Amino acid sequence: MTILGQLALWLALLLGAWGTVVGILGGRRGDPALIASARRTTYVLAGVISVAAISLVTALLKSDFNVAYVASYTSRNLPIAYKLSAFYGGQAGSLLFWALVLSLFAAAAQWLTPRRYSYLMPYVAAVTSFVILFFVMVTVFAANPFERLPFTPVDGRGLNPQLQNPGMVIHPPMLYLGYISITIPFAFAVAALLSKRLDMGWLHAIRKWTLISWLFLSVGITLGMWWAYVELGWGGYWAWDPVENASFLPWLTMTAFLHSVMIQEKRGMLKRWNMTLISLSFLLSIFGTFITRSGVISSVHSFTQSSVGYFFLAFLGLSIVGVVVLIWTRASLLKTEAHLDSALSREASFFFNNLLLVGMAFSVLWGTLFPIISEVVRGTQVTVGPPFFNQVNIPIGLGLLALTGIGPLIAWRRASPRNLRRQFAAPLVLAALVALALIALGLRDFYAGMAFTIGAFVVGAIVQEFIRGTGARHRLHGENPALAFVRLVGRNRRRYGGYIVHIGIVIYFVAFAGQAFKTEIEASLKPGESVDLRSPYGHTYTFTHLGVSQYEALNRFVSAASLEITRDGKPFGRPLTSEKRQHVDSFGRPTFEPSTEAAIRYTLREDIYVVYAGSVEGTEEAVYRITINPLVTWVWIGCMVLVFGGAVTLWPGGTVGARGLRRPTESGYQARLPAEMPIEREGAEVLS
Amino acid sequence: MLELLAGAAVAVVALAIILEPLVRGIRRGPPVTPADFAEDAFTPLEESESPKIQALLALKEIEFDRATGKLSDEDYAQLKASYAQQALAAIEVEEREADDAAEAEDAAEALVRQARAQVRTCPECGPRPESEASFCSNCGRALV
Amino acid sequence: MSSAAVMDRRALLRGGMAAIVPVLAQRPTQDTGSAAPLRQPELAGRPRDRITDYENDPFIIGVERRLRCTCGCNLDVHTCRTTDFTCTYAPQLHREVVALVEQNKSAEEILAAFVAEYGETILMAPPKEGFNWAAYLLPGIVIGIVGSVIAWVLIRRSRMAAPAPAASNKESPGALSFTELSEDDATRLQAELQRLEQ
Numbered sequence A: 001m002t003i004l005g006q007l008a009l010w011l012a013l014l015l016g017a018w019g020t021v022v023g024i025l026g027g028r029r030g031d032p033a034l035i036a037s038a039r040r041t042t043y044v045l046a047g048v049i050s051v052a053a054i055s056l057v058t059a060l061l062k063s064d065f066n067v068a069y070v071a072s073y074t075s076r077n078l079p080i081a082y083k084l085s086a087f088y089g090g091q092a093g094s095l096l097f098w099a100l101v102l103s104l105f106a107a108a109a110q111w112l113t114p115r116r117y118s119y120l121m122p123y124v125a126a127v128t129s130f131v132i133l134f135f136v137m138v139t140v141f142a143a144n145p146f147e148r149l150p151f152t153p154v155d156g157r158g159l160n161p162q163l164q165n166p167g168m169v170i171h172p173p174m175l176y177l178g179y180i181s182i183t184i185p186f187a188f189a190v191a192a193l194l195s196k197r198l199d200m201g202w203l204h205a206i207r208k209w210t211l212i213s214w215l216f217l218s219v220g221i222t223l224g225m226w227w228a229y230v231e232l233g234w235g236g237y238w239a240w241d242p243v244e245n246a247s248f249l250p251w252l253t254m255t256a257f258l259h260s261v262m263i264q265e266k267r268g269m270l271k272r273w274n275m276t277l278i279s280l281s282f283l284l285s286i287f288g289t290f291i292t293r294s295g296v297i298s299s300v301h302s303f304t305q306s307s308v309g310y311f312f313l314a315f316l317g318l319s320i321v322g323v324v325v326l327i328w329t330r331a332s333l334l335k336t337e338a339h340l341d342s343a344l345s346r347e348a349s350f351f352f353n354n355l356l357l358v359g360m361a362f363s364v365l366w367g368t369l370f371p372i373i374s375e376v377v378r379g380t381q382v383t384v385g386p387p388f389f390n391q392v393n394i395p396i397g398l399g400l401l402a403l404t405g406i407g408p409l410i411a412w413r414r415a416s417p418r419n420l421r422r423q424f425a426a427p428l429v430l431a432a433l434v435a436l437a438l439i440a441l442g443l444r445d446f447y448a449g450m451a452f453t454i455g456a457f458v459v460g461a462i463v464q465e466f467i468r469g470t471g472a473r474h475r476l477h478g479e480n481p482a483l484a485f486v487r488l489v490g491r492n493r494r495r496y497g498g499y500i501v502h503i504g505i506v507i508y509f510v511a512f513a514g515q516a517f518k519t520e521i522e523a524s525l526k527p528g529e530s531v532d533l534r535s536p537y538g539h540t541y542t543f544t545h546l547g548v549s550q551y552e553a554l555n556r557f558v559s560a561a562s563l564e565i566t567r568d569g570k571p572f573g574r575p576l577t578s579e580k581r582q583h584v585d586s587f588g589r590p591t592f593e594p595s596t597e598a599a600i601r602y603t604l605r606e607d608i609y610v611v612y613a614g615s616v617e618g619t620e621e622a623v624y625r626i627t628i629n630p631l632v633t634w635v636w637i638g639c640m641v642l643v644f645g646g647a648v649t650l651w652p653g654g655t656v657g658a659r660g661l662r663r664p665t666e667s668g669y670q671a672r673l674p675a676e677m678p679i680e681r682e683g684a685e686v687l688s
Numbered sequence B: 001m002l003e004l005l006a007g008a009a010v011a012v013v014a015l016a017i018i019l020e021p022l023v024r025g026i027r028r029g030p031p032v033t034p035a036d037f038a039e040d041a042f043t044p045l046e047e048s049e050s051p052k053i054q055a056l057l058a059l060k061e062i063e064f065d066r067a068t069g070k071l072s073d074e075d076y077a078q079l080k081a082s083y084a085q086q087a088l089a090a091i092e093v094e095e096r097e098a099d100d101a102a103e104a105e106d107a108a109e110a111l112v113r114q115a116r117a118q119v120r121t122c123p124e125c126g127p128r129p130e131s132e133a134s135f136c137s138n139c140g141r142a143l144v
Numbered sequence C: 001m002s003s004a005a006v007m008d009r010r011a012l013l014r015g016g017m018a019a020i021v022p023v024l025a026q027r028p029t030q031d032t033g034s035a036a037p038l039r040q041p042e043l044a045g046r047p048r049d050r051i052t053d054y055e056n057d058p059f060i061i062g063v064e065r066r067l068r069c070t071c072g073c074n075l076d077v078h079t080c081r082t083t084d085f086t087c088t089y090a091p092q093l094h095r096e097v098v099a100l101v102e103q104n105k106s107a108e109e110i111l112a113a114f115v116a117e118y119g120e121t122i123l124m125a126p127p128k129e130g131f132n133w134a135a136y137l138l139p140g141i142v143i144g145i146v147g148s149v150i151a152w153v154l155i156r157r158s159r160m161a162a163p164a165p166a167a168s169n170k171e172s173p174g175a176l177s178f179t180e181l182s183e184d185d186a187t188r189l190q191a192e193l194q195r196l197e198q
Helices: A002-029 A032-061 A068-073 A080-088 A091-112 A115-141 A166-181 A183-195 A201-232 A242-267 A271-294 A308-329 A346-378 A386-409 A417-441 A446-477 A481-491 A493-517 A633-650 A654-662 A664-670 A679-687 B002-024 B051-067 B073-118 C003-015 C058-064 C077-081 C089-102 C107-118 C132-160 C183-197
Strands: A519-525 A530-534 A540-553 A556-567 A576-583 A595-597 A599-601 A606-615 A622-630 B120-122 B126-128
Touching (some): A002 A032, A002 A115, A002 B002, A032 A068, A032 A080, A032 A115, A032 B002, A080 A091, A091 A115, A091 A166, A091 A183, A115 A201, A115 A308, A166 A183, A166 A242, A183 A201, A201 A242, A201 A633, A242 A346, A271 A346, A346 C132, A386 A446, A386 A493, A386 C132, A446 A481, A519 A530, A519 A540, A540 A606, A576 A606, A595 A606, B051 C183, B073 C183, C058 C089, C058 C107, C077 C089, C089 C107
Antiparallel strands (some): A530 A540, A540 A556, A606 A622, B120 B126
16 A cells, blocks of 8 residues: 555645645636636645555554554554554654645635635645645655565564553644644635735634634643653653643744734734734744654654754744745735723733743743753753743743733723722632632642632632623623523623633643642552551541552553552542553564553542552562642643633534624625616617 | 556546646636625624624623723723714715615616617517517517 | 761661661551562563662652753653653662762752763753853743833823823613714614614
């Protein structure tokens, strides 16, 4: 199947180039034939790249070890799900996966965008085709998954055990969906620049796309945390690793864009800034892929190094120049339509929200690149690890959290001091009460205390928004409170869906703050021995070692160590079993270093996280690391709330659309006839 | 070999699909302009480009903002006055346009009436296209 | 750390790291007979030493959290030795830290000793000195400057566009009314708003 795949890639190369040229020409000349061809090219690209992808998947499933990629990332005894996930488990495959997903998104964009934005579509096709062209080019010339070996190995090397985890099957595609879907709003932005149609049209056209890609990014990042938590075994979920940072950067700029775009929609301000933000998000998504794939900054994730990096650098450079030139030459069309009425207004709070989000992105980027900078400037290597990032970013993060609560309380355009007092009183009182309660309870960690206090303020502010909004509808329209609430959310989905997302963000922060109270202990226990650990909530957990059992399973040999747990003397659920896994190939020979499976008992308040580190002197005396991890579950809950809020915002149809449907009666009479009335002549001819 | 053929087939199909519009030169009509894609029935209200709807939405919003206590009465009054002016102006423009359209239609109908008035009719064969003739070209009777 | 504790540790070290020592929180009353051998010990990961109270010492953990493991994992020594049980570097670094603690060195002295041996890159975060201040301060400075500029422009703008507050007409909160407009205009607006609401 590799020949077919190879041919499909070369064909995709040609098609990408064709789509780019025809799209731009078609848009320029307004020639329907060219436009139709550009549109069809995106569909055909999706088809052709799918053919290539299917070829690779077939090779993986058939274990065709003559194909270098298949031999490097799979083995005969690898479970099928992981054979499939090997598609994006290695460099070459993941680049093809990028191209595949982008081509599907590009086709979807052409297919789903309402006809009223058709004037943008040829340019959109050109941009997406160009980006696809780039990825196919890298795949063909620098990291070809279809390359064959001069011989056929009897078995493949197998997939890295750390990637053999259900989280790893879904996490990378999710994150990729996020990264890749940014290309679509970016393509619309470039299309608007190219077509010089810089009114609200393109912003409306990408509304759903930006939110969808933001949600994918959020979910992808959170799934990455989950994978790290479950699989990497250090009991945490975020280590400020360069690859994690790379996924966080576009998330920050997309978040900034989601907010500042509202100002452009409402007031026609910040046009250039929004163009910059969406372009920055796209560039950062490419940069993230570059960091992951080039190994430019050493990182656990960057398991490969090749010439791919140069392609990415060239593409990044080209994109930056292109975007800068486009925005520069269109600057006069991107003039602001309004000025701020007041420094105390929602708009002003958005300015600061954007400042902090982009500032945070800058600080993360700065920290990620600082080792390189230091080496260039001083010739000394330094490490920039979690202590640095926490120190720099926690204050910014808390500032952002505070703005999450402050922003919605301030009115658009102008807010008077009296209004502010009325809006802020209740949330501030709530925050103060929480702060006092925390101090009374003996909480001494400053940042955690701040996170809880500000979180209380934000929740107070949002709840107040819902209550006042419901009240207002009740008074203005005489609806009963329940109906008023439903209509309130239903008719302002963006606003109230956004508030729900904010609640999700607060939950994340609370969960992050919980990390300050993590407690852990190491112990070597013989069967029957036990160790006590006191949790931050004041419980005393007793862990009793039951023993180590060894057995063969699937593609590995397992040594499982079990602990019985009691809490305050009472039994606490079933025993926890952590595993050491020695993966073997189909001949039973060990492959890879032994990996560790943590055992986790999830509870809402604190997780118990047990790792079997190994045995002493080859006996059942086991060495454990036991961690009590407060509030971690809330990270996953926060993500669910966030997705729910996003779904509320995105939910199609409903009253808004229905109202739109009825409107033609009102706007249908706008068919304008030219003043000279050509009908006179034509009509006369026909009629006479 | 089979794969090569399959690849070639994919290539041929792909090229056929993307080149077809150019070869056939479909609808080489006038260039597409934004006006061709004016708002359709499915445009959500907020995405409407109509100044009237935008102004009305702004009015509703400030009303809501005041009700939730985010806008002082002074600011509310000021903003309301300005949006009400905008809305009225936009309504006027729309009405004028509608009138123009109606007028245009009237003019068209007048033409039709005029043309109809000139048409001569044969008592047997009905209206005849030849308005200058005196007799029906079909049956030879005198036209009225 | 009390000197008694340190003395204890010295005695311990002399006894060797493999000495059987009860874990800090371990119940001393338990039976500590020998454990049964594993069926296939070579497949149960790298052999481990018994845990002594050095491994759980908050001071040592605190120091190790600031040191980077040299195995290329990007983790600090404590995290690496309690996570990546295949790493041979982290336990070695841990022993070095313990040895320095034994010599009664302060945290800063231990870190300095490591920097002297491995270079600055052994620290998890760049030391706050010289050019490294750029790493810590630049983001804050940039945010501060841009923030002040925005604030300044905003305040100036809002002063320039000083509001000309309209005559405050106290209307009861309720449906929009347009008292200042002509009756005709007002009804027209109301009708349009009504249509929008449907």
